[in-house]
Amino acid sequence: xxxxxxxxxxxxxxxxxxxxxxxxxxxxxxxxxxxxxxxxxxxxxxxxxxxxxxxxxxxxxxxxxxxxxxxxxxxxxxxxxxxxxxxxxxxxxxxxxxxxxxxxxxxxxxxxxxxxxxxxxxxxxxxxxxxxxxxxxxxxxxxxxxxxxxxxxxxxxxxxxxxxxxxxxxxxxxxxxxxxxxxxxxxxxxxxxxxxxxxxxxxxxxxxxxxxxxxxxxxxxxxxxxxxxxxxxxxxxxxxxxxxxxxxxxxxxxxxxxxxxxxxxxxxxxxxxxxxxxxxxxxxxxxxxxxxxxxxxxxxxxxxxxxxxxxxxxxxx
Amino acid sequence: xxxxxxxxxxxxxxxxxxxxxxxxxxxxxxxxxxxxxxxxxxxxxxxxxxxxxxxxxxxxxxxxxxxxxxxxxxxxxxxxxxxxxxxxxxxxxxxxxxxxxxxxxxxxxxxxxxxxxxxxxxxxxxxxxxxxxxxxxxxxxxxxxxxxxxxxxxxxxxxxxxxxxxxxxxxxxxxxxxxxxxxxxxxxxxxxxxxxxxxxxxxxxxxxxxxxxxxxxxxxxxxxxxxxxxxxxxxxxxxxxxxxxxxxxxxxxxxxxxxxxxxxxxxxxxxxxxxxxxxxxxxxxxxxxxxxxxxxxxxxxxxxxxxxxxxxxxxxx
Numbered sequence: 001x002x003x004x005x006x007x008x009x010x011x012x013x014x015x016x017x018x019x020x021x022x023x024x025x026x027x028x029x030x031x032x033x034x035x036x037x038x039x040x041x042x043x044x045x046x047x048x049x050x051x052x053x054x055x056x057x058x059x060x061x062x063x064x065x066x067x068x069x070x071x072x073x074x075x076x077x078x079x080x081x082x083x084x085x086x087x088x089x090x091x092x093x094x095x096x097x098x099x100x101x102x103x104x105x106x107x108x109x110x111x112x113x114x115x116x117x118x119x120x121x122x123x124x125x126x127x128x129x130x131x132x133x134x135x136x137x138x139x140x141x142x143x144x145x146x147x148x149x150x151x152x153x154x155x156x157x158x159x160x161x162x163x164x165x166x167x168x169x170x171x172x173x174x175x176x177x178x179x180x181x182x183x184x185x186x187x188x189x190x191x192x193x194x195x196x197x198x199x200x201x202x203x204x205x206x207x208x209x210x211x212x213x214x215x216x217x218x219x220x221x222x223x224x225x226x227x228x229x230x231x232x233x234x235x236x237x238x239x240x241x242x243x244x245x246x247x248x249x250x251x252x253x254x255x256x257x258x259x260x261x262x263x264x265x266x267x268x269x270x271x272x273x274x275x276x277x278x279x280x281x282x283x284x285x286x287x288x289x290x291x292x293x294x295x296x297x298x299x300x301x302x303x304x305x306x307x308x309x310x311x312x313x314x315x316x317x
Numbered sequence: 318x319x320x321x322x323x324x325x326x327x328x329x330x331x332x333x334x335x336x337x338x339x340x341x342x343x344x345x346x347x348x349x350x351x352x353x354x355x356x357x358x359x360x361x362x363x364x365x366x367x368x369x370x371x372x373x374x375x376x377x378x379x380x381x382x383x384x385x386x387x388x389x390x391x392x393x394x395x396x397x398x399x400x401x402x403x404x405x406x407x408x409x410x411x412x413x414x415x416x417x418x419x420x421x422x423x424x425x426x427x428x429x430x431x432x433x434x435x436x437x438x439x440x441x442x443x444x445x446x447x448x449x450x451x452x453x454x455x456x457x458x459x460x461x462x463x464x465x466x467x468x469x470x471x472x473x474x475x476x477x478x479x480x481x482x483x484x485x486x487x488x489x490x491x492x493x494x495x496x497x498x499x500x501x502x503x504x505x506x507x508x509x510x511x512x513x514x515x516x517x518x519x520x521x522x523x524x525x526x527x528x529x530x531x532x533x534x535x536x537x538x539x540x541x542x543x544x545x546x547x548x549x550x551x552x553x554x555x556x557x558x559x560x561x562x563x564x565x566x567x568x569x570x571x572x573x574x575x576x577x578x579x580x581x582x583x584x585x586x587x588x589x590x591x592x593x594x595x596x597x598x599x600x601x602x603x604x605x606x607x608x609x610x611x612x613x614x615x616x617x618x619x620x621x622x623x624x625x626x627x628x629x630x631x632x633x634x
Contacts, residue, residue: 022430025444033445042447074426074433078442080451081405085398108423108460109391110490113339116391125395127342128350130359134397143425145462145485147492168462173427175464178513179506184499189506192496 001138002162003220003246006100007271009067015307016266016314018102018248019062019299020278021090022072023051025079027283029292048082051075054295055090058282061296062303063097070248070276071137073105088135101137102248106168108143108150118157122165139164141226141248144193148200155204155222164222167200169193169238172228172251190227194238197223197245220246220272227265229257229275236264239272247273252306253280259309263317270314277306318455319479320537320563323417324588326384332624333583333631335419335565336379336616337595338407339389340368342396344600346609365399368392371612372407375599378613379620380414387565387593388454390422405452418454419565423485425460425467435474439482456481458543458565461510465517472521472539481539484517486510486555489545489568507544511555514540514562537563537589544582546574546592553581556589564590569623570597576626580634587631594623 010016025033025047032050040046059069069090076087087103094101107117121140124131142165144151154165170180170190180190201221221244227235229251239247247265251257252275265273280287284302285295327333342350342364349367357363376386386407393404404420411418424434438457441448459482461468471482487497487507497507518538538561544552546568556564564582568574569592582590597604601619602612 024429024433025442037445042444042449044442044444044449044451047442047444072426072430074424074430074437077401077437078433078451080437080449081398081402083437083451084394084401088398106425106460107391108425109389110488110492112341113389113391116341116395120391120394120397120400125342125361125364127359127361127364128354132359132361132397134361134395134400143423143460143462145460145496146488146490147495147497149490149492171427171463173463173466175427175466178464179462179509180464182501182506182509184501184506189496189499189501192499196495 001100003164003222003224006068006138006274007220009100010274013065013067014311015066016274016310017066017303017306018068018070018274018276019058019066019281019303020070020072020104020276021055021058021282022075022278023054023282024075025051028054029285029295031293044080045082048079048086051079051083052086052089055086056093057296058299059094059097059099061300063099065300065303065307066099068100068102068274069094070102070104072278073103091136095136100139102139102141102166103135103137104141106141106143108146110146110149111153114150115153115157118154122163123157123161137163139166139224141166141168143168144196151200151223152203155200158222159204164224166224166226166248167193167197169197169225170227170231170234172230172255172257176228190234191238191241194225194242194245197225198242201244220244224248226250229262230255232261232264235262239264239267248276249273250276253277259313262310263313266314275310281306318417320481320539320541323385323455323591324537326417327591330382330384331628332383333591333627334383334620334623335385335387335591335593336375336383336598336620337387337389337421337593338372338375338599339392339595340371340599341392342368345371346602346612348610361397362399365396365403368396368400369403369406372403373410374613375616376411376414376416378617380416382617382620382624383416385417385419385591386411387419387421389595390420408453412453417456419456419458419483420452420454421458423458423460425463427463427466428470431467432470432474435471439471439480440474440478454480456483456541458483458485460485461513468517468540469520472517475539476521481541483541483543483565484510484514486514486542487544487548487551489547489572489574493545507551508555508558511542511559511562514542515559518561537561541565543567546579547572549578549581552579556581556584565593566590567593570594576630579627580630583631592627598623
């Protein structure tokens, strides 16, 4: 699925929210862990099964109100290969429920190795004529510190399967400035990455001008940017500077960003960005102090609150 | 295992080579693929089994002449969760054969997410009191574009398990300069990352001075740097500037770097760096045009040639 499909799903739901699936086994409702350990013992398989049961319930609770989910690869890798199997099952189930899936892997390598990452997460692999899908997400986050050699091979995979990437620009964490804010010829590094995203989208369109990108396929290209909710003025600056770059905005909720902070990420049509919330939705039952067995209901209530807050701010701009 | 153990293994082998395990299923000896498909059908399990059989033979052929192997995570992810199982089996087998294992994952995230990556690859996870090892490597490559928030959580894991990280500085690819060579206050970004490595090693030692790092634990800290063989003058500059930072040097062999190019990575004792070669060793049978069933023998012959070439240059400096 492409950025254009994601935009359509956002419009259909009237909700520019992506729910992060960052399930830390040690924080899951205890009944899920107990059930999994009864079945598989004190193993990685048990932990991965608890994560998978948790995700399934969260997806069921959210699939008619959010357009997308974003599994965070680290929490699946933490559970070894059974965790990676849970990632693959989660993505397949999310697709079955009509959701757009962004794997947050922040991958970055070069040449054939980058192509392997992109095929792993966004494409296919051939085994003696059989075409297989290793993980099958619609989008992958990318760390472009290695330059174009780390992005163009991924775009080849995206073009073949109509998938997309989000390149890290300005991340939401306190120390993001150590490298990203440094000035290069008077411009911060994150803004240079933003410019490169516009350039890479253009190249992916076959080198035609960005104007034709706009005329032919809608305004937004295949290369999105990660720009954090915790830096609203940089968000505003990037939105103005990068008219063809769709934003993935982390840092809402648990990391401190609010609906007003993310408003500058959107264009004048309320398009052009999707806001991530992970912990605030996943662990809403803890904040609500409701029965842990109602974790999915609490997640849905929190996601609905977030939708309302975002729409209130967007409508009153 | 720590950087100090790696240095000891290098000295014992008299060989500063790490053999990259980047097994692209489509390039493996055909008899291995046929055997695996006979056993598992045209599946990801088959591809992962061929990779595992290949790695086992390569490890058997190299374990008495190289100190370390470096599996490239992308090629395992490409085969989905069965590929990740092959990664875990490969690491366990390499340890059994006494090798130091660097997982080349170029991971980078923040806070608890970065901690999850580090525990996945370098640490342990607890399931109801049971301490489990998801992948269990000795070192992990890290992309530090997110700053200290993406490094310090990994160092906490390293301290607990005596493992280490290598931060991307100057990578070996042609487009590395797009971001890494940009000047910040007159200094390139890659050199700034190098300075940060010295700083992070110092912090990991509990904030004592680098002098005490040198006095107490040998000259090299827990945070190494990736610096490419294809940029020898930058290698020389970094070696002089970063006396406590061990280098992982990619780009030898297939990417064009030779023994003379990597010589500047070493200190005056011939210590301080390890040189990676992946494709030239793994696919040596193709270059030799020998029987594909002798792929492991060809890999050993190529690794011995590389050892000779490196030692010749190091002894004649």
